[in-house]
Amino acid sequence: MEKIVVVTGANSGIGLALCDRLLSEDGRLRLCLACRNMKRAEAARTALLACHGDARVDLLHLDVGSARSVLSAAEELKARYRRMDFLYLNAGIMPNPTVDIRAFFKGLFSRNVVNMFATAEGLLTQQDQLNSDGLQEVFATNLFGHFLLIRELEPLLCQPGHTSRLVWTSSSNARRSAFSIQDIQHRRGKEPYSSSKYASDMLSMALNKHKNQQGLFSSVICPGLVMTNLTYGILPSFFWTLIMPIMWLVGCSALYLFTSNFNLKPRLTTSPSRHTDPDFHQHFHAYAVQRSRGTGLYPAGVFRVHTSLRPGLRRGVNTNSCSGLSQHWLFLQKPESLDPRAKYQSLTSGLGTNYTEPRRVSNVCPRQILL
Numbered sequence: 001m002e003k004i005v006v007v008t009g010a011n012s013g014i015g016l017a018l019c020d021r022l023l024s025e026d027g028r029l030r031l032c033l034a035c036r037n038m039k040r041a042e043a044a045r046t047a048l049l050a051c052h053g054d055a056r057v058d059l060l061h062l063d064v065g066s067a068r069s070v071l072s073a074a075e076e077l078k079a080r081y082r083r084m085d086f087l088y089l090n091a092g093i094m095p096n097p098t099v100d101i102r103a104f105f106k107g108l109f110s111r112n113v114v115n116m117f118a119t120a121e122g123l124l125t126q127q128d129q130l131n132s133d134g135l136q137e138v139f140a141t142n143l144f145g146h147f148l149l150i151r152e153l154e155p156l157l158c159q160p161g162h163t164s165r166l167v168w169t170s171s172s173n174a175r176r177s178a179f180s181i182q183d184i185q186h187r188r189g190k191e192p193y194s195s196s197k198y199a200s201d202m203l204s205m206a207l208n209k210h211k212n213q214q215g216l217f218s219s220v221i222c223p224g225l226v227m228t229n230l231t232y233g234i235l236p237s238f239f240w241t242l243i244m245p246i247m248w249l250v251g252c253s254a255l256y257l258f259t260s261n262f263n264l265k266p267r268l269t270t271s272p273s274r275h276t277d278p279d280f281h282q283h284f285h286a287y288a289v290q291r292s293r294g295t296g297l298y299p300a301g302v303f304r305v306h307t308s309l310r311p312g313l314r315r316g317v318n319t320n321s322c323s324g325l326s327q328h329w330l331f332l333q334k335p336e337s338l339d340p341r342a343k344y345q346s347l348t349s350g351l352g353t354n355y356t357e358p359r360r361v362s363n364v365c366p367r368q369i370l371l
């Protein structure tokens with residue numbers, strides 16, 4: 001039976017890489033790219049079809065940050081499909097990020113340095129704003145829109161005798177201390193991204209508690225640090241190139257021997273693309289660097305330097321880290337074998353091999369959320 005898979009935020013970065021990986025895995029897949037910008041979605045579809053000629057790739061307009069758009073996208077999905085096997089809740093934003101340079105240098109010489117690089121704790125703040133629904137944009141996009149979509153799609157996701165899967169793209173930046181039940185949308189704080197990702201971890205657990213018996217299973221993944229439009233929004237690409245040696249040094253530090261949560265997978269594009277369409281360049285060069293060979297997905301002139309850093313051991317050059325996406329790993333697992341309270345992390349071994357490992361979600365979840 002063909003699997004029906006929907007990916008939100010599929011037109012670039014991790015979402016697009018996931019689509020490519022899934023199509024390589026299963027030729028009979030029916031894939032739906034749910035994106036807010038149809039021009040970019042169309043370009044992503046064209047790029048995917050250039051690699052997977054006979055694939056079935058549908059497009060759907062979905063702005064997860066708008067309740068109205070979510071409701072109409074859900075109606076459209078119910079009209080198109082009779083069930084849904086996988087729903088990847090991947091779209092996400094980190095608006096106006098600021099790196100605290102002082103905290104960075106302070107952290108660099110502290111015992112917390114590895115944790116700082118792995119989780120960005122204390123380093124990163126964002127400036128949020130209200131969206132047209134009157135909600136905080138970060139929570140609306142990273143959490144509420146996806147939750148509304150799940151609720152609206154229950155007729156497709158909770159079918160008798162059939163299991164369906166939800167996979168949230170969370171983050172190592174998710175932190176309980178950034179979340180407050182008194183300020184659910186993080187209106188008053190400066191870390192809405194961290195807070196929204198923690199809330200999605202909690203929501204996934206709550207969904208497991210309430211929906212597993214109806215055949216709906218939810219998992220959370222953490223992709224590590226991946227060079228995409230989101231990370232290029234934090235620092236420009238030349239800056240990333242500059243700080244790579246620091247990251248490498250941190251990785252090599254002895255501290256790593258005593259910690260197990262440090263995982264950086266920097267993927268860099270070092271030379272400017274000669275591609276003439278700026279939109280194409282913006283949305284494809286981050287993805288193109290993840291492809292191992294010059295396939296149709298490469299914009300002409302894009303240079304790939306793709307390094308996997310496994311600190312403490314050696315610098316492994318891995319040309320296709322996409323194969324290590326934990327979203328893809330989850331696609332291959334039986335839902336009954338998964339831990340409903342785990343966060344599945346993409347990791348890279350000292351020899352450069354990608355693998356996925358479950359970790360307990362940070363701290364015990366607040367009872368209020370799970371009830």
Ligand SMILES: NC(=O)C1=CN([C@@H]2O[C@H](COP(=O)(O)OP(=O)(O)OC[C@H]3O[C@@H](n4cnc5c(N)ncnc54)[C@H](OP(=O)(O)O)[C@@H]3O)[C@@H](O)[C@H]2O)C=CC1
Binds near residue numbers: 231
């Ligand atoms: N890169 C990293 O190191 C990490 C990323 N993540 C998470 O991975 C996910 C993917 O991000 P990444 O690939 O890095 O970054 P990208 O910016 O490349 O991808 C984000 C995707 O989400 C889409 N999107 C944003 N807002 C909306 C919206 N309102 N409605 C529909 N789609 C939307 C974007 O579309 P558009 O092109 O229109 O903006 C884009 O396709 C995010 O949830 C992010 O938080 C987690 C940990 C680390």
Ligand SMILES: CC(C)=CCC[C@@H](C)[C@H]1CC[C@H]2C3=C(CC[C@]12C)[C@@]1(C)CCC(=O)C[C@@H]1CC3
Binds near residue numbers: 104224234
């Ligand atoms: C010289 C200088 C100012 C260096 C700053 C390094 C930081 C920009 C990075 C160190 C750890 C990174 C990190 C992320 C962003 C960039 C860093 C803060 C993420 C928050 C990106 C999105 C995620 O979901 C998790 C990442 C954790 C690590």
